[in-house]
Amino acid sequence: MTMMVLEKVKTIKTLNNIAETGLDVLRENYLLDDENENPDAIIVRSFNMHAIEPGNNLKAIARAGAGVNNIPVEQYTEQGIVVFNTPGANANAVKELVLTSLMASSRNLFAGVAWTRELEGQDQQISKLVETGKKQFVGKEIRGKTLGVIGLGAIGALVANDALGLGMDVIGFDPFISVDTAWNLSRNVQRAGTIEQLFANADYITVHVPLTDDTVGMFNEKTFGIMKPDVHILNFSRGGLVDEKAMKIALESGQVGKYITDFPNENVLKMKNAVSFPHLGASTIESEENCAKMAARQVKEFLETGNIQNSVNFPNTNLPYIGRRRVTAFHQNIPNMVGQITSVISSFNLNIADMVNRSRGEYAYTMVDIENDVNDETIPMLEEKINQIQGIVTNRMI
Numbered sequence: 284m285t286m287m288v289l290e291k292v293k294t295i296k297t298l299n300n301i302a303e304t305g306l307d308v309l310r311e312n313y314l315l316d317d318e319n320e321n322p323d324a325i326i327v328r329s330f331n332m333h334a335i336e337p338g339n340n341l342k343a344i345a346r347a348g349a350g351v352n353n354i355p356v357e358q359y360t361e362q363g364i365v366v367f368n369t370p371g372a373n374a375n376a377v378k379e380l381v382l383t384s385l386m387a388s389s390r391n392l393f394a395g396v397a398w399t400r401e402l403e404g405q406d407q408q409i410s411k412l413v414e415t416g417k418k419q420f421v422g423k424e425i426r427g428k429t430l431g432v433i434g435l436g437a438i439g440a441l442v443a444n445d446a447l448g449l450g451m452d453v454i455g456f457d458p459f460i461s462v463d464t465a466w467n468l469s470r471n472v473q474r475a476g477t478i479e480q481l482f483a484n485a486d487y488i489t490v491h492v493p494l495t496d497d498t499v500g501m502f503n504e505k506t507f508g509i510m511k512p513d514v515h516i517l518n519f520s521r522g523g524l525v526d527e528k529a530m531k532i533a534l535e536s537g538q539v540g541k542y543i544t545d546f547p548n549e550n551v552l553k554m555k556n557a558v559s560f561p562h563l564g565a566s567t568i569e570s571e572e573n574c575a576k577m578a579a580r581q582v583k584e585f586l587e588t589g590n591i592q593n594s595v596n597f598p599n600t601n602l603p604y605i606g607r608r609r610v611t612a613f614h615q616n617i618p619n620m621v622g623q624i625t626s627v628i629s630s631f632n633l634n635i636a637d638m639v640n641r642s643r644g645e646y647a648y649t650m651v652d653i654e655n656d657v658n659d660e661t662i663p664m665l666e667e668k669i670n671q672i673q674g675i676v677t678n679r680m681i
């Protein structure tokens with residue numbers, strides 16, 4: 284008697300507010316259950332995943348956004364869990380807030396608005412007080428000033444190009460710039476050979492790099508010392524890029540004129556001339572929908588076909604899916620893995636129709652399409668045999 288192995292409906296959990304239009308991509312074929320302790324996939328925004336156990340059924344995590352410092356990527360890689368993000372999906376939203384803040388800080392708008400609010404109750408006197416008081420808030424125009432852009436990725440490139448349009452001189456620094464971004468960047472953006480060169484020449488600095496071991500604390504006592512006095516610094520990337528003790532001192536001395544950040548904490552809120560937003564960079568309807576849809580589509584594609592697009596830990600891999608049985612395997616990037624996987628498949632008297640293997644650093648990903656029908660009893664046996672190969676992290680048959 285043949286036993287049918289019924290395909291279990293896969294569960295997807297969200298850990299933050301994910302736009303409904305994104306979840307609609309999944310609603311029909313998946314169980315969306317935020318209480319589930321053992322989901323097949325998770326969609327997340329800024330939730331701190333370092334603090335939770337992912338569950339042993341987890342196959343994919345999609346960050347509906349750019350930064351993945353809230354996800355223990357290395358740990359998940361070792362467990363064969365693919366981590367996606369949504370490159371560029373919120374870049375326009377961040378760019379618009381950066382440019383808004385650049386002009387608002389240069390014109391002392393934040394302090395001016397707060398002062399004006401305090402005039403409430405003075406009725407007939409208000410217009411007189413406004414005219415005498417406004418001299419405290421005289422600002423500077425940005426036209427003709429130099430904007431330094433650190434990190435010329437999705438956001439930095441948009442900011443750099445549009446700042447040129449506002450009449451600024453723009454100097455950029457990004458030693459790892461991608462070819463795609465370089466194509467989109469205006470040739471009028473000057474290239475800083477070193478970050479010090481950017482620090483020394485900019486009247487305003489905006490930073491658009493990920494928070495990593497290399498970038499943590501890049502704004503510190505030493506780098507403030509190189510900058511022009513009264514420089515305005517905009518940080519819509521991550522709080523950890525700034526050494527807060529040094530920032531406090533630099534703001535008090537006037538070395539830094541303004542610090543605009545999307546990442547408030549108790550220290551930052553107490554700083555003179557610091558303005559904080561509640562992590563609003565990506566908070567537009569358009570950006571939330573873009574991110575959610577991109578994240579959901581990537582998860583769906585991976586669960587249904589094994590194809591990987593926009594992963595931060597596994598190689599992007601695509602093998603057109605035509606509905607055949609497919610073996611997918613994450614494994615160490617060592618010799619003879621593909622040979623061993625295909626040998627196991629052959630040992631079940633199955634013929635290979637197509638295959639792909641891609642590597643990224645210490646890990647690789649292989650997908651093999653099988654020409655024959657594979658009966659449901661064979662599937663767990665085949666998975667078990669592949670799992671026994673030394674160097675396999677996980678495997679899954681679709």
Ligand SMILES: NC(=O)c1ccc[n+]([C@@H]2O[C@H](COP(=O)([O-])OP(=O)(O)OC[C@H]3O[C@@H](n4cnc5c(N)ncnc54)[C@H](O)[C@@H]3O)[C@@H](O)[C@H]2O)c1
Pocket residue numbers: 348349350351370371373374377433434435436437438439456457458459460461464491492493494497498519520521545562563564565566
């Ligand atoms: N405030 C928000 O809501 C918000 C929204 C989106 C992104 N972010 C933050 O902004 C960061 C950038 O986002 P993105 O979409 O532009 O990412 P991105 O990956 O497109 O661009 C990052 C760029 O930084 C460059 N880079 C890396 N290390 C660098 C270094 N040491 N010096 C100079 N350049 C360096 C990379 O080469 C890349 O071009 C994210 O990692 C995230 O932390 C914040």
Ligand SMILES: O=C(O)CC[C@@H](O)C(=O)O
Pocket residue numbers: 328329347348349350351373562564565566
């Ligand atoms: O989800 C958000 O609102 C913020 C996202 C942002 O920090 C990112 O890194 O993309």
